[in-house]
Amino acid sequence: MTDTYRRILLAARPQGLVDGSTLTIDDSAEVPEPADGQALVAVRHLSIDPTIRTWMDDAPGYLPPIAIGDGVRSGGLGEVVASRTDALSVGDTVFGMLGWQEYALVDAADGSLAVVPPGIEPAVVLGVLGVTGMTAYFGIRDIGRVEEGDTVVVSGAAGATGSVAGQLARIAGAASVVGIAGSADKCAWLVDELGFDHAINYRDEDVGARLRATCPRGIDVYFDNVGGGILDAALANLARSARVVLCGAISQYNEDRPVGPKNYLQLIVTRSRMEGFLILDYLDRFPEAQLEMAGWVMEGRIHHREHMVQGLDRAGEALNLLFSGGNTGKVVVVV
């Protein structure tokens, strides 16, 4: 008799948030055997990222949509439990696109697969040293090009990427770092623990007025995770030659008709640039960046927080937290 395992399949494309009709749990498939060059990984932790929601739509993107009936694509961390490749040994911890499931077959030749050195907490691997931390790193440095004396504003600032982006801006020499988040607790965390100069609670405050007050010389770098009205408020307050880093748009991913930034012509008035990027393009520079980031974490210059959700069956609920603002820091599902 062969063991079966659980995996979460996309049953229907969500309208807005993931709900009861979006996902099904399949527990009938047999745990597969690795072929030559492959290993079997027991999935332990899932990285819950806003981009997963975009893959559920039938829309053009940087990766193909998840097909109806397929497993949900997701970054994850797991342990090699069987191997038919010299590159991976039983007991290795690996990071890769493991998916929302208990077991994954991985290919040693897959360039996005990485063996994780022992002794690092899973939540750190997935968070500050993972794709979210790396997104903050390359967004602030390569796209935002934060310089000494800059005023930097980050939206989604209490999220996994935003919280690291603000701290990296400070390390890069920003004179002032302002975070925009969705609760008084999150704002207090940003200022009291992460060292942001100001935090704006977009649910209670007039973001435009507060940006004018906290950024009297204008915004040099705006790191955008949210889109919508907050992006417009930032565009209205740009300094000259500003850089708008397009990281994501969590306010838009659940909308049928996304809205564009009506203040985009401020890019002309202020001679500014709005630029998008994808962390996939920086995989070859991860090791160097992770080393630098690990140093800052150990020195206490980068603080991080994780929001752990217990149980594979709660992955959909965990994803929704990103859009309802229910999380502070990195959302991780413990399989």
Added chain:
Amino acid sequence: MTDTYRRILLAARPQGLVDGSTLTIDDSAEVPEPADGQALVAVRHLSIDPTIRTWMDDAPGYLPPIAIGDGVRSGGLGEVVASRTDALSVGDTVFGMLGWQEYALVDAADGSLAVVPPGIEPAVVLGVLGVTGMTAYFGIRDIGRVEEGDTVVVSGAAGATGSVAGQLARIAGAASVVGIAGSADKCAWLVDELGFDHAINYRDEDVGARLRATCPRGIDVYFDNVGGGILDAALANLARSARVVLCGAISQYNEDRPVGPKNYLQLIVTRSRMEGFLILDYLDRFPEAQLEMAGWVMEGRIHHREHMVQGLDRAGEALNLLFSGGNTGKVVVVV
């Protein structure tokens, strides 16, 4: 008895296009006498540019709004008729912000004032060698950074700036140049006379479908003069690492509520950049650029066309042509 002169004042802020209530003609002011360091200029030709419409709104911009009751700000070309500065002699032709009026006092210390060498047609000074041509030059080179083999798309392509931008893209090595314009005649002019590879008539054709067909490898550089739905269609067809040059948005300047580009997240998917610029920042590089451009004009590599409107009193009507699409090439008012 002292001579009086005519000037056009902003009587009311326009809602949409300039109409009968927007402007008044004042013919009661006396022709002024230059003070020390000044010259009196008889205005001969006005440069009619979309940006003038933006100055009529009470909205923040790169220059203050024109105040109600003030003369309309405008670039123009004129002849020095009296001078109290060694820098300007009677008979000199000068370019500067002369305004919609028959006479202007100019200050020799004004950095934007330039003495024009004799022998160049006024329409060329204001067009291909003027602010519009310079906008195309620095937009294509410094912002768009057109490279050998690029696919370049220009909107407002039969306008003064767009028509030159497309030709400069070809000179910079573009493999394919596509223009978007508003009539079959304009499209024929772009392809038959200016050497564009394709022209899309946005009034009759599906711009998105035609962009997909004419740019099979995607758009590397999109030079945008119009905004609105055409900008969205271009964003949906960007190649990887594309550059969107924000030059203007003539579809938006007459709208109360400008719309933003809803496809802006394609900047993330394609790792692309959208950047604005103002030609004011490049004044010190004009001489070098004008020399190069004059060479291309003489070699027949840059073609240009002007739309001359006779009479200062028709300046408002001339401005409206830019938004109704009634012009091909540079609109100039002969005062």
